[in-house]
Amino acid sequence: MSANTAIRAGILGATGAVGQKFIELLEGHPWFTVSAIAASERSAGKRYSEAANWIGSGAIPKTVAAMTVERCTPDLDCDFVFSGLDSSVAGEVEGAFADAGYPVISNARNHRMAASVPLLIPEVNPEHTALIEKQARAGEGYIVTNPNCSTVGLVCALKPLHDAFGVDKVIVSTMQALSGAGYPGVASLDIEGNVIPYIGGEEDKLVTEPRKLLGRLDGSEIEPAEIVVSAHCNRVSVRDGHMECVSVGLAQKATLAQVAASFRSYCSPVTGMGLPTCPPSLVELLDGDADPQPRRFVERNGGMTVWVGRLRECEVLDFKFVALVHNTVRGAAGGAILNAELLVKQGYLNARKAHIA
Numbered sequence: 485m486s487a488n489t490a491i492r493a494g495i496l497g498a499t500g501a502v503g504q505k506f507i508e509l510l511e512g513h514p515w516f517t518v519s520a521i522a523a524s525e526r527s528a529g530k531r532y533s534e535a536a537n538w539i540g541s542g543a544i545p546k547t548v549a550a551m552t553v554e555r556c557t558p559d560l561d562c563d564f565v566f567s568g569l570d571s572s573v574a575g576e577v578e579g580a581f582a583d584a585g586y587p588v589i590s591n592a593r594n595h596r597m598a599a600s601v602p603l604l605i606p607e608v609n610p611e612h613t614a615l616i617e618k619q620a621r622a623g624e625g626y627i628v629t630n631p632n633c634s635t636v637g638l639v640c641a642l643k644p645l646h647d648a649f650g651v652d653k654v655i656v657s658t659m660q661a662l663s664g665a666g667y668p669g670v671a672s673l674d675i676e677g678n679v680i681p682y683i684g685g686e687e688d689k690l691v692t693e694p695r696k697l698l699g700r701l702d703g704s705e706i707e708p709a710e711i712v713v714s715a716h717c718n719r720v721s722v723r724d725g726h727m728e729c730v731s732v733g734l735a736q737k738a739t740l741a742q743v744a745a746s747f748r749s750y751c752s753p754v755t756g757m758g759l760p761t762c763p764p765s766l767v768e769l770l771d772g773d774a775d776p777q778p779r780r781f782v783e784r785n786g787g788m789t790v791w792v793g794r795l796r797e798c799e800v801l802d803f804k805f806v807a808l809v810h811n812t813v814r815g816a817a818g819g820a821i822l823n824a825e826l827l828v829k830q831g832y833l834n835a836r837k838a839h840i841a
Contacts, residue, residue, distance in 0.1 A: 489835055491515055491516050491517070491835045492516075492561070492563045492564075492835065493510065493516045493518055493519065493562055493564060493566055493824075494518075494522060494560040494564070494565040494566070494586075495520070495521050495565065496523075496565050496566070497523060497556075497568035497569040497574075498523050498536070498553065498568070499527050499532075499536040499537070500523070500568055500569075500570070500666060501568075501663065501666045501812070502568030502816050502817055503521075503523070504536060504538060504539060504540055505568075505812050505813070505816060505818075506566050506817045506821070507521075507540075507544070507548050508540045508545075509761075509817050509818055510821065513760065513821070515760065516821070518548055518551075520554060520560040520561050521548065521551050521553055522553065522556045523556065524556070525555065527553045528553050528554060528555045529552065531551070531552060531553075532548055532550070532551050532553055533549040539667055556569070556573075556577050558580050558586060560586075562586075563587075564586055564587035564588070564824070565586050565587070565588055565589070566589050566817070566820055567581075567588055567592055568591055568816075568817065569590075569592055571594055574593075575592070578627055579595075582619070582627050583621055584625060585621075585624055585625040586625050587624065587628070587832065587833055588625070588626070588627045588628070589628050589630075589821075589823055590627055591816050591819075591820050592629070593629075593689065596631065596632075596689075596693065596696075597693075599615075599618070599705065599706070600615050600616075600620075601615060601627050601629055602614075602629065603629050603696050603697055604630060604823050604826070605631065605636060605640065605697060605819065606752070606754045606762070606822050606823060606826040607640070607643070607753065607754055607755075607762070607766040608639060608697055608698070608766075609701075610826055611753075612701055613628065613827065613832060615704070615706070616628070616832060617704065618704050628827065631693045631815075632686070632689040632690070632693055632815075633726060633809065633811035633812070634686060634689070634717065634809075634811070635690055635697070636790075636809055636814055636819060637726055637790050637807050637808065637809025637814075638690060638728055638730065638807065639693070639694050639698060640807075640809070641728075641730065641767060641807040642711075642730075643698065643766070643767075644746045644747050644749075644750035645732060645734065646698050648738070648742070648746040649734040649735060649736040649737075649742075649743075649746070650734060650735030651698075651711055651733070651734060651735070652712065652733050653733030654712070654714070654732055655713075655714045655800070656690060656713065656714070656715050656716070656728050656729065656730045657715075657716040657728070657729045658686075658690075658726055658727070658728050658729075659718055659720045659726070659728075660683060660686070660717060660720065660811065661720070661723055661724050661811055662675065662720075662721065663723055663811060663812050664726060664811045664812070665683075665719065670719060675719065675720075676721060678721070679718050679719070679721075681717075683717045683719055686717040687716070690717070691713045691715055694711055695709050695710075695711055696708055697709075698711065722778050723778075724778065724782050724812060725782035725808055725810055725811065726811045727806060727807070727808050728808075729804070729806055730804060730805055731798045731800060731801045731803070732801055732802060732803055732804070733801040734802045734803070738802070740795070740796070740797060743795065743803050744769060744795055747768075747769040747792060748769055750766065752766050754826060757829050759822060759825040760825060761786070762825070763786060764785060765789055766790065767790050767791075768785075768789055768791055768792065769793070770793035771793075772793060775794075776806065776807075776808035777808075778808060782810045783810070786813065787814055788814045790808065790809050791808040792805050792807050792808075793806050793808075794806045
């Protein structure tokens, strides 16, 4: 895809933590270019460099720093939008953009469980994009979502096991990074030297979202996977990287060697499609007794691989392991960008005329 046929992306919630990560990851993208940025009324009309409290690892990309922040209304000069909006406003705003003919690639939770909206991880359930055809919206508008950041790590780790043996029971305890709370996030006096054993709404997502993601597309509907999940979610003083201690019960008998082989041999259905953000492997199994660790692994493979370690037999269920996911990359903006790349390959997302009301 040449520069003169680049697909123009708008970013909703561009000044927030997820919006900033979109801008950071889209810099130099071979298919997409940022042509519009939008945020709240208090930021609208300002230069992006003035409106955003930038927390990225490098400087604001020059092309975006000089752009004017617009309102989150469906008159942006772009072909589709990424949404990094907070859930308090995302439902209505994303619906308005989709109704106006924009494809919406969302990181928010509002539409995830809607029957006609794909909840998508390309290496796990790319066929679920067929649900787009059920969305009764004007023109080419639709909504596609990526899962909760903790759900992403869990489901990516469960997918090889579910394909090979079937997964019917899961117990998961998370240790979730500070960046998952956005900015300004958790007050330093609350989290420094502390663990907070509650994250509002998080456990419900880990219980419900895996059933849709690992479900079977039956015609135009998803038949949810018959998996029972018990979840405990904790906030810890780590900047990036959600860790999950997982115990699984399998539908079929398996040996430890067979389970390890299922991780190592998993080949995703999008392998070979040439998606720029797709990592060399969805899941990598580690041998070390003390791995994975956020400090050592979270940035590897561009933050898009889920790392699994400490695989062993479980005294309560069948097997247990530790998984690590980069929550703001694979679990948020990077996952949404990969979703958009899949939609391009499937013919759902193309460069087209600007949507000017």
